[in-house]
Amino acid sequence: MATPLPSNHRRWVLLLVAAQMLFILAVAAAGYATTAYGRVVTLRTLPVDPRDLLYGDYVRLNYTISQVPISLWQETTLPRRRQAVYVVLRPAGEAYEAVRVYAQEPTELPADQIVLRGWIEDRYRRSLHIRYNLERYYVPEGKGKELERKGRHHNMLVRVSIAPWGQARITEAQVLP
Amino acid sequence: MSRKFLETESPKWVEQGIINAEQQQRLLGLYPPDEKAIGLLPLLGSLLVGLSALSLIAANWQGLPETVRLGILLSALAGSYAAGEHFLRRGNHSLGIGLTGLGLILFGASIILVSQMYQLIGYDVTGLVAWAVAATALTYLYQSRALFIMTVVISCIVQGYNTGQLGAFSYATAAFTALSLGYYWWRHPDALLSTVLAIGLLWQAGLLVSFLHIKITWFFVGAMLIYTLGDWQNDRPAGRAMQGPPIAAAFLFMLGLAVFGEAGSYTDMLRPPLLAYLAALGAVFGLSLVAKRKRGRLGGATDWLLLLPGFYLPGGLPLAIAALVVLYAYTGTLLWRAHQEQNSDRVTLGTVLFILTTAVAYFKLTWGFMDKSLFFLLGGVLLLGLSWYLQRRAAQTLASSEPTDKPRS
Numbered sequence: 135m136a137t138p139l140p141s142n143h144r145r146w147v148l149l150l151v152a153a154q155m156l157f158i159l160a161v162a163a164a165g166y167a168t169t170a171y172g173r174v175v176t177l178r179t180l181p182v183d184p185r186d187l188l189y190g191d192y193v194r195l196n197y198t199i200s201q202v203p204i205s206l207w208q209e210t211t212l213p214r215r216r217q218a219v220y221v222v223l224r225p226a227g228e229a230y231e232a233v234r235v236y237a238q239e240p241t242e243l244p245a246d247q248i249v250l251r252g253w254i255e256d257r258y259r260r261s262l263h264i265r266y267n268l269e270r271y272y273v274p275e276g277k278g279k280e281l282e283r284k285g286r287h288h289n290m291l292v293r294v295s296i297a298p299w300g301q302a303r304i305t306e307a308q309v310l311p
Numbered sequence: 312m313s314r315k316f317l318e319t320e321s322p323k324w325v326e327q328g329i330i331n332a333e334q335q336q337r338l339l340g341l342y343p344p345d346e347k348a349i350g351l352l353p354l355l356g357s358l359l360v361g362l363s364a365l366s367l368i369a370a371n372w373q374g375l376p377e378t379v380r381l382g383i384l385l386s387a388l389a390g391s392y393a394a395g396e397h398f399l400r401r402g403n404h405s406l407g408i409g410l411t412g413l414g415l416i417l418f419g420a421s422i423i424l425v426s427q428m429y430q431l432i433g434y435d436v437t438g439l440v441a442w443a444v445a446a447t448a449l450t451y452l453y454q455s456r457a458l459f460i461m462t463v464v465i466s467c468i469v470q471g472y473n474t475g476q477l478g479a480f481s482y483a484t485a486a487f488t489a490l491s492l493g494y495y496w497w498r499h500p501d502a503l504l505s506t507v508l509a510i511g512l513l514w515q516a517g518l519l520v521s522f523l524h525i526k527i528t529w530f531f532v533g534a535m536l537i538y539t540l541g542d543w544q545n546d547r548p549a550g551r552a553m554q555g556p557p558i559a560a561a562f563l564f565m566l567g568l569a570v571f572g573e574a575g576s577y578t579d580m581l582r583p584p585l586l587a588y589l590a591a592l593g594a595v596f597g598l599s600l601v602a603k604r605k606r607g608r609l610g611g612a613t614d615w616l617l618l619l620p621g622f623y624l625p626g627g628l629p630l631a632i633a634a635l636v637v638l639y640a641y642t643g644t645l646l647w648r649a650h651q652e653q654n655s656d657r658v659t660l661g662t663v664l665f666i667l668t669t670a671v672a673y674f675k676l677t678w679g680f681m682d683k684s685l686f687f688l689l690g691g692v693l694l695l696g697l698s699w700y701l702q703r704r705a706a707q708t709l710a711s712s713e714p715t716d717k718p719r720s
Contacts, residue, residue, distance in 0.1 A: 143452065144396070146452055147392065147396055147452060150445065150448050150449065150452065151388070151389055151392045151393075151414075153445075154388060154418045154441075154445055155385050155388060155389060157422070157441050158381075158384060158385060158388070158418075158421045158422065158425055159381075159385075161422060161425045161426055161429075161431070161438060162377075162381055162425050162428075162429060164429070164431060165425075165426075165428070165429025165430070165431050166429075168429075168431070214478075214524075215478075216474075216475075216476075216477075216478035217478050218434075218477065218478050218479065251432075251434055253476075253477065253478050254478075266432070267432040267433070268430075268432065271430070272373075272427050272428070272430060300434060301431065301432070301434070302432050303429060303430040303431050303432065304430040305430075
């Protein structure tokens with residue numbers, strides 16, 4: 135059965151619970167900081183199969199940068215599934231498009247370009263399927279039905295904040311007319 | 312001896328004059344009634360209350376403002392830890408630990424829900440590693456087996472998510488789990504915890520092998536390192552329990568090789584560079600032998616027969632036969648030792664494994680050459696005969712182990 139608890143037990147419990155609560159607050163703070171210090175890039179989505187769109191409280195998004203030509207791959211060895219990659223984006227019209235894909239984080243980028251991290255989902259003969267973990271948009275209160283209705287036939291523009299330390303988050307999603 | 316047994320049997324003993332009524336009461340007093348069943352009801356009750364609150368919140372979750380959601384998560388977390396501490400101080404151990412465990416689950420859920428709330432992307436497992444660290448700290452703080460098991464499970468989840476979703480292996484998580492939980496197990500040996508820890512470490516080793524894309528047989532160097540830990544453990548039941556999962560893994564692997572070894576399609580995943588592999592495995596073998604010798608249990612070294620690298624033989628029939636030879640070498644010596652030690656549990660285990668091996672061998676070596684009905688008939692007869700013989704041997708062994716009781720009857 136239970137061994138007698140040491141005398142300073144309560145203090146340790148308090149410390150541990152406080153640390154856990156602080157950690158959760160820090161996660162929330164990371165969310166605000168990413169918006170506050172991040173650079174906003176706009177990504178364009180492709181129309182999604184309507185049956186596929188709304189999953190409970192989130193919308194599934196498929197971006198134009200989710201499929202990139204394999205010619206963008208900058209390394210000598212072929213990419214492996216689930217490998218982490220660094221995708222360099224450049225503004226092209228109203229949205230950003232992918233220009234290069236690296237296995238290691240590139241240094242020295244032109245000012246108009248920015249890195250978004252992702253993972254190789256699949257490798258085809260001519261293209262790479264990349265997952266950014268931005269594919270789920272947790273819909274704010276009550277917007278789900280509206281997005282689902284409009285997103286069926288239209289592309290969407292999704293604004294993503296990318297913090298200088300690499301953290302990214304969706305800040306807004308809008309349906310193009 | 313259980314109290315229930317005493318309660319039903321002791322009136323007869325009084326009747327027959329073996330003990331008197333007062334001695335019966337004193338015997339019963341040695342085994343106070345178990346209070347575990349009483350502790351279960353409040354646990355179930357609080358579980359139901361918690362579930363109703365959870366479904367109410369979950370139904371309205373998206374509609375709540377962010378700060379309210381954050382507040383709910385934090386207060387639920389603090390509340391369950393506080394309640395757990397409260398009940399532990401009142402001496403209600405199971406409820407207290409249950410609530411503390413709930414707090415731990417809420418911590419993990421909060422990390423995930425808050426990062427969803429802010430649409431944050433997890434690029435590494437830092438957030439989830441914090442969960443595993445908190446679980447370990449709680450295990451040490453409360454010295455609880457339930458929390459230990461939760462910690463093993465959590466670190467398995469964290470590492471699984473890391474390799475599966477993020478394409479990385481967290482060496483820090485693996486090392487932290489092995490060292491912190493290993494040290495806890497070392498100081499508080501326990502058979503159940505050993506098995507759980509061994510399975511958890513095997514899982515980490517397996518994920519590492521798959522992440523590094525190295526030959527799958529390297530897995531057994533890690534597995535046998537876990538086995539060797541069991542050799543060094545002073546507490547024998549805990550040590551044995553630690554060795555169960557690695558040996559089971561090696562046995563199943565060999566069995567798989569014996570059954571599917573001919574396919575040859577995956578045999579190129581089996582053979583690491585011979586010298587490096589043998590050197591690594593040999594080093595672990597040496598460590599294991601030193602421990603076994605120190606504790607006078609060199610006979611247990613026959614477990615290592617399962618690790619004979621028969622898979623270096625070319626694919627096809629030679630590989631299957633090599634695997635069968637390894638399996639027979641292991642089960643045969645297991646049976647032989649069990650009979651020598653007159654250990655009934657191990658005789659049973661050895662018998663089952665020996666029959667299993669024979670079934671595979673028969674299936675493997677005769678399926679192609681024999682008419683199907685004859686195959687089943689002969690196979691059935693072979694297995695029946697074998698089990699009859701082994702059971703007779705087991706009965707003889709056990710009978711000869713109790714000669715002192717016999718002469719009286």
